[in-house]
Amino acid sequence: MSQPVLPPEPLTNEAIAERLTSTAIKQLDRGLIKKRNLVYLELNGCSGNIISLLNGQNPDIEYALNSMVNLRYSNSLMAAEGEKAIEKLMDTLDEDFILAVEGAVALKNNGLYNIIGSWQGKPLTGLEAAKMLGEKASNILAVGACATHGGVSAAKPNPSESVGLQAVLPEKKMIKLPGCPVHPDWFLGTLAHLILYGEPETDNLGRPLMFYSTLIHDRCPRRPFFDRGIFAEKLGDKTCLFKLGCRGPVTRVDCPTRQWNGHVNWPIGDDTPCIGCAQFGFPDAMAPFISYDTTRVVKDE
Amino acid sequence: MSKRIVINPLTRISGFMEIDVTVENNQVVDAKTKGNLFRGFEQMLIGRSPFDSVYFTQRICGICSSAHSMASSLALEDALNIVPMEQGRYLRDIIHCCEFLQNHIRHFYQYTVPDFVKIDQDSLFQADHDDFRLPSEINDRIARHYFESLTISRLAHQMLAVLGGKAPHNHGVFIGGITTQATAEKVVHLDSILQKISAFIDESMIPDVYDIAHYYQEYFHLGGGYGNLLSYGSFNNYKELGTLYVDPLVLTAEGMQVFDESKIQEKIDHSYFTSEKNTNSPEEAEPVPDMDKKDAYSWVKAPRYNGLPFEVGPLARLILSGLYDNGISAMDRTIARALEAKKIAEIMKVLLKQIIPGVDVQKKYKLPESASGRGLVDTTRGALGHWLKIKDKKISYYQIITPSTWDFSTRDENGYRGTAEEALIGTPIQNPEKPAEIGRILRSFDPCMSCATHVYIPGKQVKTIKVF
Numbered sequence: 001m002s003q004p005v006l007p008p009e010p011l012t013n014e015a016i017a018e019r020l021t022s023t024a025i026k027q028l029d030r031g032l033i034k035k036r037n038l039v040y041l042e043l044n045g046c047s048g049n050i051i052s053l054l055n056g057q058n059p060d061i062e063y064a065l066n067s068m069v070n071l072r073y074s075n076s077l078m079a080a081e082g083e084k085a086i087e088k089l090m091d092t093l094d095e096d097f098i099l100a101v102e103g104a105v106a107l108k109n110n111g112l113y114n115i116i117g118s119w120q121g122k123p124l125t126g127l128e129a130a131k132m133l134g135e136k137a138s139n140i141l142a143v144g145a146c147a148t149h150g151g152v153s154a155a156k157p158n159p160s161e162s163v164g165l166q167a168v169l170p171e172k173k174m175i176k177l178p179g180c181p182v183h184p185d186w187f188l189g190t191l192a193h194l195i196l197y198g199e200p201e202t203d204n205l206g207r208p209l210m211f212y213s214t215l216i217h218d219r220c221p222r223r224p225f226f227d228r229g230i231f232a233e234k235l236g237d238k239t240c241l242f243k244l245g246c247r248g249p250v251t252r253v254d255c256p257t258r259q260w261n262g263h264v265n266w267p268i269g270d271d272t273p274c275i276g277c278a279q280f281g282f283p284d285a286m287a288p289f290i291s292y293d294t295t296r297v298v299k300d301e
Numbered sequence: 302m303s304k305r306i307v308i309n310p311l312t313r314i315s316g317f318m319e320i321d322v323t324v325e326n327n328q329v330v331d332a333k334t335k336g337n338l339f340r341g342f343e344q345m346l347i348g349r350s351p352f353d354s355v356y357f358t359q360r361i362c363g364i365c366s367s368a369h370s371m372a373s374s375l376a377l378e379d380a381l382n383i384v385p386m387e388q389g390r391y392l393r394d395i396i397h398c399c400e401f402l403q404n405h406i407r408h409f410y411q412y413t414v415p416d417f418v419k420i421d422q423d424s425l426f427q428a429d430h431d432d433f434r435l436p437s438e439i440n441d442r443i444a445r446h447y448f449e450s451l452t453i454s455r456l457a458h459q460m461l462a463v464l465g466g467k468a469p470h471n472h473g474v475f476i477g478g479i480t481t482q483a484t485a486e487k488v489v490h491l492d493s494i495l496q497k498i499s500a501f502i503d504e505s506m507i508p509d510v511y512d513i514a515h516y517y518q519e520y521f522h523l524g525g526g527y528g529n530l531l532s533y534g535s536f537n538n539y540k541e542l543g544t545l546y547v548d549p550l551v552l553t554a555e556g557m558q559v560f561d562e563s564k565i566q567e568k569i570d571h572s573y574f575t576s577e578k579n580t581n582s583p584e585e586a587e588p589v590p591d592m593d594k595k596d597a598y599s600w601v602k603a604p605r606y607n608g609l610p611f612e613v614g615p616l617a618r619l620i621l622s623g624l625y626d627n628g629i630s631a632m633d634r635t636i637a638r639a640l641e642a643k644k645i646a647e648i649m650k651v652l653l654k655q656i657i658p659g660v661d662v663q664k665k666y667k668l669p670e671s672a673s674g675r676g677l678v679d680t681t682r683g684a685l686g687h688w689l690k691i692k693d694k695k696i697s698y699y700q701i702i703t704p705s706t707w708d709f710s711t712r713d714e715n716g717y718r719g720t721a722e723e724a725l726i727g728t729p730i731q732n733p734e735k736p737a738e739i740g741r742i743l744r745s746f747d748p749c750m751s752c753a754t755h756v757y758i759p760g761k762q763v764k765t766i767k768v769f
Binding site: 042044045046047048049050051052054055056057060061062065070071072074075076077078079080081082083084085086088106108113114115116117118123126151152153155156157158159160162180181233234235236237260261262264265266267268269270271272275277283287288289290291292 | 307308309310311312313314315316317319337338339340341344345349350352353356357360361362363364366407411412415420422423424425426427428429448451452454455456458459461462463464465466467468469470472473475479480481482490661662663664665666667740751
């Protein structure tokens, strides 16, 4: 695999997602590809990734539902409830489907720390559902920090003994989309690639290179301040946030060019350091998120 | 003839929830609400930098993450003895307004509407029941708005990101207000989107909720509960603007009173916890899990005010502020959500007018060796409290009581059921095989179980039984 290089700017923003989207429309129009089934499973987490997904824009969730996938199961969106909802989940098992999982897998108490529903009168744990669906899915997407590596759900002392999805499906190939939450483009762009061209090229950690190839630091608009050694001393300052604890230098994702919520802003645009939410190890390996004392020269002020 | 109805999962809420209801002669005679995930945030926070709690606690919930950044910032300001500049409060409260709008629009259209409106799209929207009563013209209009609302709620999050960096899990709310400065460009950006959202609320959301109410009139008589209402105050006590919405108040059968935070307690009589006492103030030690405790049936604790269970949220705020007097029921709660969206948009407009561009409200903060603080604020779903203690410049104690813990608490030693449990009692169930009433009433509270079960400690296997 060739070393990822910094793509030209027009390829870094909506361009990738839009290019994939327009190709998808053409392919669908020509009847060349078929909508695939999607199961969206929420496990031990905060459901922040499905909320983020609703924020997607070109492609948006309406487009995804109309033109890309048949969403067969989503705890947050489906009209059915109770066992009738779980029945819809089970009905998908014998068909071709893409499995998207957000949230970690809680191992404690044999999975009973995260019951996602009831099936045939018995509690269905997140652990059981992840294994059962993961074994049968044609493709698997681990969506967000909790699914990719445990994330905040597995923060120390990890009372629920949460792990990332790969830990309970060690043999299965999966695409990992870290982030807290995931950016809707990272998810829908990857989904588009799956539908159109199969699995996208990933790095050795399973992250699609089209979104996760380049360090934030390498594309940060405040990089000139870093290079000249001009550092912010508090949040709100307009210079380099490195000495407040910015994790841009270790976090590989395209936030500086893509930005968030209709591409209007991102954490550094808000004069705060990147907390490395799209990096494996978040949150514990990225803590403390904010530190004011790293520039102190004299210990006793 | 006694029947048991278990619904698990209750979909279209945030998080996982199970409902266990006993029906006699087609009427609910007993009800238990249970959350179904555990992560243990209070334990995770111990030993971390107090500053990190603002960003860390947002991860309790993806739909109301800013709420936790608000409460956490207020608790830190209390502990660090910091009084934010009024400009900081305005900016922070504008972010909070954006979250209210996102929440209310998504809860009404994505979570509530499918209970009453047929959305003919695909299997995702196929309901289990057939109690759909709207004339096709109205039904189709609201179904269309279901999809339009996605764009509008997305815009509410875009406004949030203008000052908050991103949503969910914003970076803007912090000690002192927010991290960045307003500019003229940002103010008009927000105002421009706000006009679109306001128009949608006035022209679509409010007519839609009243149309649903018209065809489902009996829900004005269902899901009432105790009628005890509580608010920590919302967009209130500004130095110059006074109170734009509601002051800290409680309402019981004895009338309206000023809220007194010393009257908050958490009870564990029927929860899987033990401590020296079954009743603790929020600053006291965390009870430890005990699965074998007699009479315990749930892992959610029971907050009480002056010994009573209370309802929190939009209907409570509208009634306490004198803006709504129709009644307390599932439908009143749903209407209140739409009316509050309008009220919040108006408040945001007022706050935007106060903004002075370029004011930096941030300082370089120093942590004390030891301190304690609490942040109480009314958020979308109701009263949210964070209590924290700092020792050796690290978090040594953290306690969170969320709105959904108030609304979905267990019963207590005095026999008071949780607010939502009580709201189900007496509900007639037309068809126990397709009990649409239970979900409709519970969703009127806008349950956020990701929040309510953040300290949830399960042990025994829960027996779930199908309708029989």
